[in-house]
Amino acid sequence: GAGVSQSPSNKVTEKGKDVELRCDPISGHTALYWYRQSLGQGLEFLIYFQGNSAPDKSGLPSDRFSAERTGGSVSTLTIQRTQQEDSAVYLCASSLSVLGTNYGYTFGSGTRLTVV
Amino acid sequence: AQSVTQLGSHVSVSEGALVLLRCNYSSSVPPYLFWYVQYPNQGLQLLLKYTSAATLVKGINGFEAEFKKSETSFHLTKPSAHMSDAAEYFCAVSDQTGNTPLVFGKGTRLSVIA
Numbered sequence: 301g302a303g304v305s306q307s308p309s310n311k312v313t314e315k316g317k318d319v320e321l322r323c324d325p326i327s328g329h330t331a332l333y334w335y336r337q338s339l340g341q342g343l344e345f346l347i348y349f350q351g352n353s354a355p356d357k358s359g360l361p362s363d364r365f366s367a368e369r370t371g372g373s374v375s376t377l378t379i380q381r382t383q384q385e386d387s388a389v390y391l392c393a394s395s396l397s398v399l400g401t402n403y404g405y406t407f408g409s410g411t412r413l414t415v416v
Numbered sequence: 417a418q419s420v421t422q423l424g425s426h427v428s429v430s431e432g433a434l435v436l437l438r439c440n441y442s443s444s445v446p447p448y449l450f451w452y453v454q455y456p457n458q459g460l461q462l463l464l465k466y467t468s469a470a471t472l473v474k475g476i477n478g479f480e481a482e483f484k485k486s487e488t489s490f491h492l493t494k495p496s497a498h499m500s501d502a503a504e505y506f507c508a509v510s511d512q513t514g515n516t517p518l519v520f521g522k523g524t525r526l527s528v529i530a
Contacts, residue, residue, distance in 0.1 A: 304459070333517055333518075335520075340425065340522065341522060342506065342520050342521055342522035342523050343460075343506065343520035343523075345517050345518075345519065345520075348517050356516075356517070391459060391460070393459075393460075404450075404462045404465065405460075405462070405518065407452075407459030407460040407461070408459050409457065409458055409459045410459055
């Protein structure tokens with residue numbers, strides 16, 4: 301597609317429920333990144349994919365968080381048993397390759413998750 | 417490991433005044449440095465980047481930044497602020513291999529007063 305698409309744009313869920321956040325990167329971009337943005341905390345790196353592989357999962361905050369990418373395209377970030385501290389904006393970005401710092405990242409508009 | 421520190425979580429300037437947003441980096445290897453802008457309810461947009469070519473980098477919307485190794489700084493400037501510049505600005509760093517994802521600062525919110 302023309303840009304990075306994230307869905308849903310807003311999600312309100314009850315504490316303890318599971319949620320799935322979707323990211324559809326720019327066609328042809330092999331690298332995909334997930335960040336979490338909390339008020340006053342900047343962007344926190346969660347995980348990145350090169351193709352379907354995730355070389356670096358060190359940013360995932362707990363084992364309740366997981367992510368996958370299929371077909372080198374769409375990625376899903378899953379949060380199990382959501383907690384109130386999971387409330388944040390989840391941003392996805394893609395780039396031509398893992399050397400994306402040379403090309404720059406293209407960000408989606410994010411999914412705003414609210415856990416009540 | 418790389419990190420960036422943005423001085424001032426909120427900066428307020430008058431329309432037409434100089435914009436100066438500060439960023440200092442920490443890196444054990446030569447870094448690549450970036451400035452991104454985020455408008456309300458939108459994702460981040462690349463303003464400019466330093467990738468070891470010219471130390472003075474010009475970006476979109478009249479912004480520029482200068483890489484100063486001796487000061488480990490990469491401050492963002494614009495000679496004359498417009499109302500449309502009001503947004504959140506993020507500085508980010510990576511190593512030159514590109515093998516590590518960007519590390520972002522906490523952001524600086526710029527307000528422009530008419």
